[in-house]
Amino acid sequence: xxxxxxxxxxxxxxxxxxxxxxxxxxxxxxxxxxxxxxxxxxxxxxxxxxxxxxxxxxxxxxxxxxxxxxxxxxxxxxxxxxxxx
Amino acid sequence: xxxxxxxxxxxxxxxxxxxxxxxxxxxxxxxxxxxxxxxxxxxxxxxxxxxxxxxxxxxxxxxxxxxxxxxxxxxxxxxxxxxxxxxxxxxxxxxxxxxxxxxxxxxxxxxxxxxxxxxxxxxxxxxxxxxxxxxxxxxxxxxxxxxxxxxxxxxxxxxxxxxxxxxxxxxxxxxxxxxxxxxxxxxxxxxxxxxxxxxxxxxxxxxxxxxxxxxxxxxxxxxxxxxxxxxxxxxxxxxxxxxxxxxxxxxxxxxxxxxxxxxxxxxxxxxxxxxxxxxxxxxxxxxxxxxxxxxxxxxxxxxxxxxxxxxxxxxxxxxxxxxxxxxxxxxxxxxxxxxxxxxxxxxxxxxxxxxxxxxxxxxxxxxxxxxxxxxxxxxxxxxxxxxxxxxxxxxxxxxxxxxxxxxxxxxxxxxxxxxxxxxxxxxxxxxxxxxxxxxxxxxxxxxxxxxxxxxxxxxxxxxxxxxxxxxxx
Numbered sequence: 001x002x003x004x005x006x007x008x009x010x011x012x013x014x015x016x017x018x019x020x021x022x023x024x025x026x027x028x029x030x031x032x033x034x035x036x037x038x039x040x041x042x043x044x045x046x047x048x049x050x051x052x053x054x055x056x057x058x059x060x061x062x063x064x065x066x067x068x069x070x071x072x073x074x075x076x077x078x079x080x081x082x083x084x085x
Numbered sequence: 086x087x088x089x090x091x092x093x094x095x096x097x098x099x100x101x102x103x104x105x106x107x108x109x110x111x112x113x114x115x116x117x118x119x120x121x122x123x124x125x126x127x128x129x130x131x132x133x134x135x136x137x138x139x140x141x142x143x144x145x146x147x148x149x150x151x152x153x154x155x156x157x158x159x160x161x162x163x164x165x166x167x168x169x170x171x172x173x174x175x176x177x178x179x180x181x182x183x184x185x186x187x188x189x190x191x192x193x194x195x196x197x198x199x200x201x202x203x204x205x206x207x208x209x210x211x212x213x214x215x216x217x218x219x220x221x222x223x224x225x226x227x228x229x230x231x232x233x234x235x236x237x238x239x240x241x242x243x244x245x246x247x248x249x250x251x252x253x254x255x256x257x258x259x260x261x262x263x264x265x266x267x268x269x270x271x272x273x274x275x276x277x278x279x280x281x282x283x284x285x286x287x288x289x290x291x292x293x294x295x296x297x298x299x300x301x302x303x304x305x306x307x308x309x310x311x312x313x314x315x316x317x318x319x320x321x322x323x324x325x326x327x328x329x330x331x332x333x334x335x336x337x338x339x340x341x342x343x344x345x346x347x348x349x350x351x352x353x354x355x356x357x358x359x360x361x362x363x364x365x366x367x368x369x370x371x372x373x374x375x376x377x378x379x380x381x382x383x384x385x386x387x388x389x390x391x392x393x394x395x396x397x398x399x400x401x402x403x404x405x406x407x408x409x410x411x412x413x414x415x416x417x418x419x420x421x422x423x424x425x426x427x428x429x430x431x432x433x434x435x436x437x438x439x440x441x442x443x444x445x446x447x448x449x450x451x452x453x454x455x456x457x458x459x460x461x462x463x464x465x466x467x468x469x470x471x472x473x474x475x476x477x478x479x480x481x482x483x484x485x486x487x488x489x490x491x492x493x494x495x496x497x498x499x500x501x502x503x504x505x506x507x508x509x510x511x512x513x514x515x516x517x518x519x520x521x522x523x524x525x526x527x528x529x530x531x532x533x534x535x536x537x538x539x540x541x542x543x544x545x546x547x548x549x550x551x552x553x554x555x556x557x558x
Contacts, residue, residue: 020432
């Protein structure tokens with residue numbers, strides 16, 4: 001998956017979980033928990049939404065890699081369908 | 086003849102506003118069937134019937150504020166006994182609380198946490214700002230513009246004609262359900278978007294898009310056709326806005342929630358002689374077990390540490406009855422059931438603490454599902470009466486957002502509050518060796534009129550023991 005598609009999927013998912021956050025205003029270095037104040041249930045719903053839209057399943061051991069908006073976009077881009085094609 | 090009355094939805098509630106009837110005259114209701122939706126300071130609450138029978142008459146119009154105990158409807162035991170001829174029972178046509186175009190200055194939209202932080206750092210009160218972002222949200226630009234105090238007030242980014250007409254409640258609900266108002270077709274006055282329009286749009290989306298099973302899905306009741314959506318038949322042109330009762334703007338709910346919390350916590354601190362205990366819970370076994378079971382599960386079935394901690398707290402509360410129950414009329418009444426209140430922080434500020442019923446009896450997986458459902462609905466502002474009224478002990482879990490420990494204030498008339506901090510890797514010593522383990526600081530605030538530190542300590546010690554055998558939770 002290219003970065004642009006990954007970014008769109010991540011932004012859409014964050015929009016669903018935290019509709020009050022305007023990502024146009026946030027740097028992509030924003031941390032999901034500390035800066036966007038997503039709790040563990042929000043986070044679970046976020047990666048669940050992403051899994052449904054992109055097919056990217058984030059196993060628990062990779063949670064540390066997806067702590068920021070950018071980290072999540074990169075992760076989805078690297079693991080999404082079509083990666084390496 | 087039964088009466089359906091305004092319930093007390095919490096120790097501090099004095100009145101509530103009827104915002105929707107879920108039944109109509111002639112409907113048969115069982116005990117427990119949802120009858121009406123009441124707007125309180127904390128959320129919109131679905132209230133069930135305590136009677137079985139036929140709804141004979143709805144006595145209160147939508148939009149009316151009624152004191153606790155006020156009669157809202159009559160319910161008769163047999164159909165023959167009570168239902169008057171249809172012409173009489175139909176509620177008097179009510180002037181529909183049509184969405185009032187709110188002056189822009191009066192609307193203060195939502196404020197996301199990052200923007201709130203920026204505003205705080207610049208010394209700006211976001212309550213005074215007119216949000217120009219999505220759904221009236223206050224943006225960084227708004228805050229920065231306000232910070233340039235000498236500059237003129239920020240101009241709206243769009244001409245007014247482009248603004249979607251919508252009620253404040255509709256905007257709030259849209260924000261919570263993630264619905265874009267521009268995509269909703271309004272059925273209200275002059276095409277204004279009503280709350281029902283938003284909810285219908287949200288539930289339509291659920292069918293096709295990938296909304297996770299929380300807020301939007303959890304509200305099928307709201308999709309049923311309430312009479313409110315019908316535009317008023319013929320109304321005089323809207324030249325008399327004074328005739329319309331103002332609908333509370335989102336900011337009002339946040340303010341009234343803050344006041345309600347303040348009142349209740351003041352009462353708690355005045356009346357309850359709190360004592361506080363703290364201990365460290367070793368989560369090594371619990372988290373290792375959780376990681377293992379999560380590995381084989383789809384994301385939707387994965388557990389979070391909070392689910393294990395809540396289950397342990399519920400089981401411990403069952404074993405230490407002095408922390409589980411109500412203190413009323415100078416008497417402690419322990420509760421046989423453990424209805425575990427879960428403090429849920431709302432993203433716009435404030436918190437509610439609805440219950441997971443019989444939490445001690447639920448398998449961890451079921452408790453996890455119920456936790457996700459409850460938190461989703463609490464954040465969407467829609468809960469059920471029993472969830473608000475029944476908690477016998479409450480847990481607050483601030484750990485997700487970083488603090489190590491929290492010493493909470495007890496919710497009267499409950500007698501204990503459990504605080505959970507952040508899961509941390511901590512050094513520890515065993516058999517003369519130093520190691521590292523994940524751990525969490527658990528605290529207990531408890532009522533000295535009911536228990537002493539020894540029993541309170543027993544509660545925390547049981548939590549620790551239970552967490553060492555997570556597979557048995």
